[in-house]
Amino acid sequence: MRYSKTGRAKYISHLDLTATLQRALLRAGIKLKYSEGFNPHPYISVALPLSVGVESICELVDVAIMGESLPDVKAIKLPDGIIITDIYFPSRKINEIKWLEISVKLYYDREVDSELASNIMSVLTQDSIVITKRTKRGTKDIDIIPHIRDVNVECNDCILLSAKISAQEPTLNAVDLLNALCDDFKPLHTDVKRIELYDAKMVKFE
Amino acid sequence: MISQKLEKVLSKVQKPARYSGGEYNQIIKDKQNVNVRVAFCFPDTYEIGMSNLGLKILYGALNNIDDVWCERVFAPWTDMEHEMRENAIPLYGLESYDSIRDFDIVAFTIGYELSYTNVLNMLDLAGIPLRSADREEDGPLVIAGGACSYNPEPMAEFIDLFVVGEGEDVVVELVDTFKSTDSKKAFLEAASELHGVYVPSLYDQGITYVKKRIVEDLDSAYFPVDSIIPSTSIVHDRSVLELFRGCIRGCKFCMAGYTGNPVRSRSPDLLTKQGIAAISNSGYDELALLSLSTSDYKHLSELCDGLLEWCEPRKVNLSLPSLRADNFSIELMERVQKVRKSGLTFAPEAGSQRLRDYINKNIKEDDLINACRVAFEGGWNSVKLYFMLGLPTETDEDVTAIADLAHTVLQTWRDFTNNKKRGVRITVSTSCFIPKPHTPFQREAQIPIDEYSRRVELLRSSIRAKSITYNWHSPQQGYIEAALSRGDRQLGNVVEAVWKMGARMDSWSDHFSYEKWIAAFDECSTDAEHYASRKRGVDEKLPWEFIQI
Numbered sequence: 122m123r124y125s126k127t128g129r130a131k132y133i134s135h136l137d138l139t140a141t142l143q144r145a146l147l148r149a150g151i152k153l154k155y156s157e158g159f160n161p162h163p164y165i166s167v168a169l170p171l172s173v174g175v176e177s178i179c180e181l182v183d184v185a186i187m188g189e190s191l192p193d194v195k196a197i198k199l200p201d202g203i204i205i206t207d208i209y210f211p212s213r214k215i216n217e218i219k220w221l222e223i224s225v226k227l228y229y230d231r232e233v234d235s236e237l238a239s240n241i242m243s244v245l246t247q248d249s250i251v252i253t254k255r256t257k258r259g260t261k262d263i264d265i266i267p268h269i270r271d272v273n274v275e276c277n278d279c280i281l282l283s284a285k286i287s288a289q290e291p292t293l294n295a296v297d298l299l300n301a302l303c304d305d306f307k308p309l310h311t312d313v314k315r316i317e318l319y320d321a322k323m324v325k326f327e
Numbered sequence: 328m329i330s331q332k333l334e335k336v337l338s339k340v341q342k343p344a345r346y347s348g349g350e351y352n353q354i355i356k357d358k359q360n361v362n363v364r365v366a367f368c369f370p371d372t373y374e375i376g377m378s379n380l381g382l383k384i385l386y387g388a389l390n391n392i393d394d395v396w397c398e399r400v401f402a403p404w405t406d407m408e409h410e411m412r413e414n415a416i417p418l419y420g421l422e423s424y425d426s427i428r429d430f431d432i433v434a435f436t437i438g439y440e441l442s443y444t445n446v447l448n449m450l451d452l453a454g455i456p457l458r459s460a461d462r463e464e465d466g467p468l469v470i471a472g473g474a475c476s477y478n479p480e481p482m483a484e485f486i487d488l489f490v491v492g493e494g495e496d497v498v499v500e501l502v503d504t505f506k507s508t509d510s511k512k513a514f515l516e517a518a519s520e521l522h523g524v525y526v527p528s529l530y531d532q533g534i535t536y537v538k539k540r541i542v543e544d545l546d547s548a549y550f551p552v553d554s555i556i557p558s559t560s561i562v563h564d565r566s567v568l569e570l571f572r573g574c575i576r577g578c579k580f581c582m583a584g585y586t587g588n589p590v591r592s593r594s595p596d597l598l599t600k601q602g603i604a605a606i607s608n609s610g611y612d613e614l615a616l617l618s619l620s621t622s623d624y625k626h627l628s629e630l631c632d633g634l635l636e637w638c639e640p641r642k643v644n645l646s647l648p649s650l651r652a653d654n655f656s657i658e659l660m661e662r663v664q665k666v667r668k669s670g671l672t673f674a675p676e677a678g679s680q681r682l683r684d685y686i687n688k689n690i691k692e693d694d695l696i697n698a699c700r701v702a703f704e705g706g707w708n709s710v711k712l713y714f715m716l717g718l719p720t721e722t723d724e725d726v727t728a729i730a731d732l733a734h735t736v737l738q739t740w741r742d743f744t745n746n747k748k749r750g751v752r753i754t755v756s757t758s759c760f761i762p763k764p765h766t767p768f769q770r771e772a773q774i775p776i777d778e779y780s781r782r783v784e785l786l787r788s789s790i791r792a793k794s795i796t797y798n799w800h801s802p803q804q805g806y807i808e809a810a811l812s813r814g815d816r817q818l819g820n821v822v823e824a825v826w827k828m829g830a831r832m833d834s835w836s837d838h839f840s841y842e843k844w845i846a847a848f849d850e851c852s853t854d855a856e857h858y859a860s861r862k863r864g865v866d867e868k869l870p871w872e873f874i875q876i
Contacts, residue, residue, distance in 0.1 A: 128329075128349070129329065129347045129348060129349030130349060130558070132337060132343040132344040132346075132347040133344050133558045133559060134344065134559065136560075137344065137558055137559045137560055138558075140560065140564070141351075141556075141558050143610065144351075144556055144609060144610030144611065145351070145610060146610070147610035147612075147641075148607070148608065148609065148610040150607075155642060161642055173343060173344075174337070174338045174343065198351060199351060200349050200350050200351045200556075200558045201348075201349030201350075201353070202349055310334075310335050310338065312334075
């Protein structure tokens with residue numbers, strides 16, 4: 122299933138979202154496939170966990186169901202802000218997703234101008250930016266520049282940053298980009314939104 | 328619409344989904360068509376409040392009226408409170424994000440004395456003056472219901488009107504009265520005529536008694552089967568059925584057992600229909616059968632069979648909290664918990680047969696041990712046992728009898744389990760006895776904190792087995808709860824004083840400050856001992872006497 126998660130729904134955490142989707146599918150009368158064993162649970166797997174507070178219009182979740190036919194989108198009722206946009210039998214694997222297009226609004230406690238925008242642009246288009254990322258096995262220094270592309274920064278009421286970042290191996294997120302900015306350019310508050318998913322050849326992942 | 332100011336705050340606090348609303352089945356109405364706006368306030372966290380059946384019933388009953396819009400409000404956790412004050416965000420309804428100061432009625436459900444400070448804090452966060460006498464004509468009415476209404480006096484200065492007893496019919500009548508009166512004074516006077524309503528400001532004007540309200544026929548009463556489904560995990564993520572109200576047992580310490588009577592049951596056919604509807608509409612995988620003592624429901628076996636037939640193929644588990652420790656209950660438990668086994672919990676309340684008999688908790692040790700035997704044979708390997716320390720007439724022998732009982736349960740496991748390798752977990756928990764209004768123990772003294780601590784230590788040192796875990800409740804919290812439970816109108820000053828000192832979330836042991844409470848009692852020139860640890864004479868007039876149960 123492909124869905125968007127915006128507005129109030131951006132505060133639902135990854136773990137809670139799985140339970141929320143499960144309940145919505147069961148309410149719609151969809152028969153889920155369960156694991157065997159002492160405590161049976163359905164197979165619901167959300168791709169690329171989304172941080173709390175981040176909006177997205179390109180979320181994907183794999184659900185194992187009984188039967189051959191696709192459920193009716195309209196029958197699935199979800200909390201305010203989650204809208205299912207498509208249901209299909211998957212032909213591609215989640216690990217083929219490589220690039221994630223994001224859009225970030227940066228708010229400051231001062232007036233923003235095109236100079237700030239071009240300064241941020243030049244930071245994010247340097248030859249190399251080494252940041253320290255926390256991984257499961259401790260911390261690791263990586264250069265994020267090879268994992269960022271199509272950066273664009275504009276000035277409007279706030280600073281608008283868009284970019285495509287590596288979604289898997291390594292996983293980057295908007296915070297990594299913002300951490301690369303020096304203190305002067307650090308925003309007070311940001312709104313982050315995922316826009317689209319692409320494979321390694323920059324073909325839209327569907 | 329969510330304001331940018333609030334968005335900024337929500338990006339900083341823990342668990343923002345508590346404060347953002349928007350859950351499936353929340354009620355949104357067009358303000359153009361709404362005449363009465365109600366803020367239903369639960370003075371504890373979202374996770375606790377959203378698990379509360381009373382809230383689900385009253386939210387549904389009020390929103391069933393076309394021109395009434397009832398929204399939910401919970402106590403913000405301390406990090407959120409800090410941000411709200413820092414950023415001048417007033418307390419708002421989760422559905423509309425509108426400030427509740429502009430609502431018509433602000434209604435609290437108060438089930439626990441240690442949430443009194445949260446009530447005051449929520450009023451303050453809303454920008455509503457704490458005391459009824461200080462509130463203007465154009466501000467909202469502040470009303471309250473819930474178990475604490477059975478002794479309303481400690482909160483009487485802050486609340487314009489209390490509902491005593493069951494609320495689903497009265498709230499509808501109150502809204503009607505609100506629509507047909509044109510001033511607060513006229514409303515309160517008219518409302519005070521309703522059965523189950525107490526208006527403290529009219530107390531001096533000849534109120535002699537207030538009779539609690541009950542719903543006569545549960546089968547025709549409103550019951551919600553399309554409740555809000557939280558998008559974040561709460562204390563009880565499950566659908567519920569209410570089998571009956573009241574209790575046939577009459578344990579002497581239990582206020583609900585006295586205030587909830589007479590016993591009124593729902594028919595099994597209706598319950599089966601409601602259960603199927605509640606699960607179908609929610610998508611939950613658990614259905615809990617609630618009441619004060621579920622084993623006492625006459626048609627329990629029949630009801631479970633009916634529900635199981637529908638639930639089992641759908642992997643929905645039935646849960647039966649508050650079962651009595653007898654064979655019938657355990658065999659039923661074995662039958663219903665085929666999907667997933669939950670833990671077993673029994674509440675013998677006292678360790679010795681003598682004390683159990685004295686408090687009217689007529690459960691026999693043999694029954695308990697047999698029940699455990701059946702459970703262990705059936706594959707259970709975890710049992711929780713709940714007791715009270717400090718019950719009237721309790722001796723050291725009664726205390727050590729708790730340890731003996733736990734050891735007997737452990738031995739029963741050794742003798743009858745079919746899987747010794749898996750081990751067993753036996754948890755003994757004690758709370759301190761709190762004498763409650765309207766019970767046979769309402770004039771009893773609570774034992775002092777030091778004595779409770781001594782008995783805890785005695786019990787702790789009597790438990791020798793590693794597989795028995797012992798937990799005990801804070802005696803300090805129990806002491807303050809005891810003082811507030813049997814408080815009079817003067818205690819309102821103490822609650823306000825301790826709130827001013829920063830007391831919040833007193834039901835959470837890591838937030839409760841005993842020192843602040845004692846300082847507040849001092850500041851108000853009174854002491855907690857007078858309320859908690861004093862035995863009342865038979866002639867002493869009790870503050871809750873005018874409430875008739």
